[in-house]
Amino acid sequence: MTRHGRQSGSTGPVVRRALHLLDAFGPQRPSMTLSELARHADLPLSTVHRMLRELVAWGALERDEDGAYRVGLRIWELGSLAPRGPGLRERALPLMEDLSQVTRENVQLAVREGTEVVFVERIAGTGAVPVRTRVGGRFAMTSTGVGLVLLAHAPTDVQEEVLGGHIPEFTERTVIDPEELRRMLAHVRTSGFSISDRQVTTDALSVGAPVHDQRGQVIAALSLVVRHGSASPHSLSPLVRTSARAISRALDGTGP
Numbered sequence: 001m002t003r004h005g006r007q008s009g010s011t012g013p014v015v016r017r018a019l020h021l022l023d024a025f026g027p028q029r030p031s032m033t034l035s036e037l038a039r040h041a042d043l044p045l046s047t048v049h050r051m052l053r054e055l056v057a058w059g060a061l062e063r064d065e066d067g068a069y070r071v072g073l074r075i076w077e078l079g080s081l082a083p084r085g086p087g088l089r090e091r092a093l094p095l096m097e098d099l100s101q102v103t104r105e106n107v108q109l110a111v112r113e114g115t116e117v118v119f120v121e122r123i124a125g126t127g128a129v130p131v132r133t134r135v136g137g138r139f140a141m142t143s144t145g146v147g148l149v150l151l152a153h154a155p156t157d158v159q160e161e162v163l164g165g166h167i168p169e170f171t172e173r174t175v176i177d178p179e180e181l182r183r184m185l186a187h188v189r190t191s192g193f194s195i196s197d198r199q200v201t202t203d204a205l206s207v208g209a210p211v212h213d214q215r216g217q218v219i220a221a222l223s224l225v226v227r228h229g230s231a232s233p234h235s236l237s238p239l240v241r242t243s244a245r246a247i248s249r250a251l252d253g254t255g256p
Contacts, residue, residue, distance in 0.1 A: 017043060018051055022060065022071070031070040088220055089121045091250040092211070096123050099224065099243045103236075106131055106225035109211075109247075110146035112154060113138070115162050117147040120220070129204045129227040140168045142181055145208030145223035148194035152185040153210060153218035159185070173198040193237040194223075203228050207236045209244035213251060222247060 024032065024040040032040065038048040052069060055061040059074030092109050100107045105125040110117045116138045122131075133139060141147035141154075141162055151162060163178040175181055188194045196206040208223035222244040224236055 017041075017047065018055065021048060021051055021055070022075075025071055031064065031068045033068050037069060088211075088251070092220075092222070092247045093121060095243050095246045095250065096121060096222070099222075099239065100125055103224060103226070103239065104128065107243075108133060108146060108206075108223045108225060109220060110139075110144075110150065110223075111220045112141070112150040112158075115141065115158060115165075117141050117144060117150060117221075119146075129201075129225065131201070131204060131225055142167050142176075143170060143174055143196060143199040145194050145196040145206030145225070146221035147208075148184060148188055148196060149208040149210050149221035149223075150218065152188035152194070170200050171198055171202050173202070175199060191237075193233075193241055194221075195233040196223075197233070198228055205229075205231075205233060207233050207240050209237070209241040211244050211251070212248040219251075220247075 062072040100123040107123045109121040141151040167176040194208040210218040211220040
């Protein structure tokens with residue numbers, strides 16, 4: 001038993017502090033010093049110092065030549081076991097590449113994690129419009145093509161939590177009215193695809209479609225992101241829906 005486990009009831013708080021410490025890392029903070037970690041994690045310096053020794057020893061974190069800490073390979077190894085990440089990605093990637101080669105546009109694949117979208121793969125097309133998403137990144141469900149698909153097929157309690165909470169606004173065209181979003185979600189379910197028109201950036205249009213498992217459950221969403229004005233959503237939707245169905249068949253019941 002570790003020294004943390006010898007004290008009754010101490011394991012839970014220790015685990016929470018360790019997770020809170022790891023959660024301090026992000027795209028804007030991939031590497032931090034001891035003092036920076038303590039500040040962003042809002043933990044005492046002595047506590048962070050002690051935890052860092054154990055996290056480095058286990059491989060969750062690494063320390064570079066300048067003494068700063070970054071996420072270690074052990075975390076990446078564990079993450080690679082997540083069935084909704086690499087497992088889905090491996091089967092979807094060849095079909096995403098086909099769609100990207102045909103259109104030369106951005107192709108994205110995402111799953112739902114709670115009330116957010118997590119992007120598991122993205123292919124940037126040649127000269128395609130810049131996007132704000134990244135692999136492993138999270139985003140609001142209400143504004144992206146993939147997010148609208150996943151929210152439309154999410155459980156009712158998830159939909160109510162999202163629509164009843166804060167809806168982030170990225171551009172003047174971002175839909176933030178819950179009732180309008182409900183109508184959009186209903187259209188996604190009946191039409192089989194979503195449209196996000198300049199909701200995230202003022203120059204991008206996204207069309208999304210659902211990816212199903214063998215039971216018919218929506219487990220992911222695929223989207224094509226193009227420059228606004230370069231193509232109509234309804235001309236893109238057959239391509240996206242066909243590719244999403246092909247990914248569903250490729251999963252062959254082995255998806256999450």
